[in-house]
Amino acid sequence: MVKNNISNIMVIFGGTGDLTHRKLMPALYNLKYQKILPENFAVVSIGRRDKTEEQYRKEVLESVKNYSRFDIDEKVWQDLSERIYYKRFDFVYDNGYMELSSFLKELDEKYNTKGNRVYYLAVAPEYFGIIVEKLYRHGMVNNETSWQRVVIEKPFGEDLESARKLNKIITDVFTERNTYRIDHYLGKEMLQNIMIIRFANVFFEPVWNRRYIDNVQISSNEIVGIENRGGYYEKAGALRDMVQNHMLQLLTLTAMEPPVNLDTESIRDEKVKVLKSLEIFTPEAVEKNVVRGQYAGYRQEDKVSPTSSTETFVALKVHVENFRWAGVPFYIRTGKRMPEKSTQIVIQFKPLPGILYFKEYKNLLPNLLVIKIQPEEGVKLQFNAKVPGAGDITIQPVNMDFCQNCQISNNSPEAYERLLYDVMRGDSTLFTRWDEVEYSWKFVDAIAEAWKDKTPDFPNYQPGTWGPKEANELLLRDNRMWWNV
Ligand SMILES: NC(=O)c1ccc[n+]([C@@H]2O[C@H](COP(=O)([O-])OP(=O)(O)OC[C@H]3O[C@@H](n4cnc5c(N)ncnc54)[C@H](OP(=O)(O)O)[C@@H]3O)[C@@H](O)[C@H]2O)c1
Known part of the structure; x- marks a missing residue:
């Protein structure tokens, strides 16, 4: 196996x-610009x-101009563009596959790519x-003297059963090691940073548990609606589109135990343990712990049914049933047409014993650690401090704010850059292993099943608000609130 040979088509x-x-x-252009893309490619x-x-190359150039984080460098573009082919x-x-097979062999000669794909x-x-089966049938997958890897976009199935079927088809041809299931959130800078924040800082590691943490809030909000993706969204909804993958991935990284080392499988093993520890909801628990919403106007969007029951908002409360997290609720919230675009994790710490300042100044705000994933990338710590002055003591919350992408000189890599490069070099740490997918679907299927026969009272929130009022009540009844910080 030629693991470290990153030459490929x-x-x-x-x-x-x-x-x-x-x-x-x-992303390919950005990699080329940074001289990371292999020479033989x-x-x-x-x-x-x-x-x-x-024509195709011209269209790609327009896309690169519009979406690349680097300006066009003529020389870099020329070199990349000559290597782009359209079939x-x-x-x-x-x-088509027969022609493709012989064309790839020609390109192997030209670029010395040795059969790697x-x-x-x-x-x-x-x-x-269909594609995976035909690649196999036409001899384009062998993995003996060269490597072939497949990258699968989300959604990976639409429930556990369909995901299992799909997985069988894929893994009959590609081994698990050569199967790269994309969850592009994992390529985001701050997601990769969560483990470092947790496990490389003495401030955080010892307090990351039920003794010090009151609750965890994981939110991903968008201002936009479904744009022109009505056909896809009608079938998916926020539960399948966001919770099954991105939100549960954020949860696993927040809740996982330290891995025994930093290799791919050790990290994934710990993530899977979190997913296995999630309580699987009964229909009664869904009723109590899960809120779904749909924004007013969704039913009038293109390719959306005028009586649609598809949710554009989900909020839920779940427990990770292990020693570290016993009794600590994890609140998840994701929605479209929210007041702001933000993805973040808020860790709310427990209050100190009700003496001293907590007796004198009853309403002190809790300490918060906010991990900001996008669009702002950074970490904010909120704690209590004295307002300067000689009179009576007043206590106010203050913030220590580390913003990674606020400086103009900062130009954070796009998730797909990192992910494409990792596929080429054979590192699947930032891709989801089959058992992660499997346990995520188990969790999500229980919710979808409970919703199936109940017609929701949609629409139930106005665009530009934080979703239906029940989402706030979910926390209020625990004497908590969402931190929109
Ligand atoms: N777009 C995103 O931001 C995004 C984000 C996350 C995940 N995804 C996932 O990525 C995948 C692609 O999404 P997309 O938005 O790029 O879709 P898209 O714009 O609809 O593109 C689909 C592509 O598939 C080709 N195609 C469809 N049927 C074909 C056939 N029978 N033979 C040959 N080519 C065929 C189309 O080619 P022609 O048009 O030339 O026929 C087109 O290039 C989906 O699984 C989606 O869920 C997309």
């Missing part, structure tokens, strides 16, 4: 699609639209299985 199925233009091509994009290679064929027919499936989920 990246084959993008769905090369004319939105993801390729907005994320993948700009080429891209073959596949779509159905009729266009010449020249037109329909995924469902065999003849990244097959990136930037396509609708119903094509995942």
